[in-house]
Amino acid sequence: MVKYLILDMGKVLVEPASGSWFVTNEFIKNVNMNLIDSNKLEESIKKCSYLLNDKAENLDEEYQIMMIFYKTLFEVIHYNIEKENLEKIVNNFVYDKDDSKYKLYKNVKEDLEILSQKYTLLMLSDNWPCAIEYLNKHDIYKYFKKIYISSKYGKRKQDKVLFDYPIQDFNIKENEAIFIDDNEELLDIAREKGMLVLHMDRAKVLKTSKYKIIHDFSCLIQDCKGVINNEL
Numbered sequence: 001m002v003k004y005l006i007l008d009m010g011k012v013l014v015e016p017a018s019g020s021w022f023v024t025n026e027f028i029k030n031v032n033m034n035l036i037d038s039n040k041l042e043e044s045i046k047k048c049s050y051l052l053n054d055k056a057e058n059l060d061e062e063y064q065i066m067m068i069f070y071k072t073l074f075e076v077i078h079y080n081i082e083k084e085n086l087e088k089i090v091n092n093f094v095y096d097k098d099d100s101k102y103k104l105y106k107n108v109k110e111d112l113e114i115l116s117q118k119y120t121l122l123m124l125s126d127n128w129p130c131a132i133e134y135l136n137k138h139d140i141y142k143y144f145k146k147i148y149i150s151s152k153y154g155k156r157k158q159d160k161v162l163f164d165y166p167i168q169d170f171n172i173k174e175n176e177a178i179f180i181d182d183n184e185e186l187l188d189i190a191r192e193k194g195m196l197v198l199h200m201d202r203a204k205v206l207k208t209s210k211y212k213i214i215h216d217f218s219c220l221i222q223d224c225k226g227v228i229n230n231e232l
Helices: 025-030 038-052 059-076 083-095 108-120 130-137 161-169 184-194 218-222 224-231
Strands: 004-007 013-014 102-104 122-125 146-149 177-181 196-200
Touching: 025 083, 038 059, 059 083, 059 130, 108 218, 130 146, 146 161, 146 184, 161 177, 177 184, 184 196, 196 218
Parallel strands: 004 122, 004 177, 122 146, 177 196
Antiparallel strands: 013 102
C-alpha cells in the first residue's frame, strides 16, 4: 500500500522563470547577453557545477557558495562583470523571495492540498535553503511532512545516500512510496531503493521512458488505485 509521495521540486512543482535555473532574469538584467555565447555559457555552467556541492545549511552559507560559483562562471566565459552587478545576481538568487527565479506550475497548490489528504508528502530535491524560503512564501511548505534539501546534507540525489534519509526517518518499506522526478536516472536510483516511480514531463516532450510518464498530478488525484495497481 502506498503511503508516501516523495516529490522533486524543479520541473515537478516549479520551473525556472527565465527558462534556466542559473541564467535567471536578474542575471539577464545585469549582463550584456549579446557578448555571451549561449552554448558556451551552458557548457560553462556544467563545468562549474562542482562548486555547488558544498554543504549550505542557511542562506548566508548559500550566498558564499553562489558568489564563488557565479564569479568563477564569469571568469570561465571571460566576461568582465562589475562587482555591483555580480552582487545583484547573487543577492537575487539567494535572498529575493519574489517570482523572478521560480514559477509554480498551474494548480500545484490545489493539487498538494488534495494529495496531502491521501498521502504523507515528502520532498527530496537537489536545492538550496532559498528554496525553503520560496515554499514558505507561497504557503506550500505546510503540505510536506518533511523536506530534504541536498545542500543541508552535503549530498545530492545522484549520490544515492540522500534517498536513505526519508526511508530511515519514516521507516518506509518497499513499494510504500512513489517518487516523482523529471530525471530518469534518478528514478532508477529510487527503484533500487524500493520505491515506485513516476516520470514527470510537464513540458510534454518525452516520447519514451522506462517508467510511466505523467504531465501533472491528475492521475494520482483522479484514479489513484488504477495508477498504482495497474501501471506502476
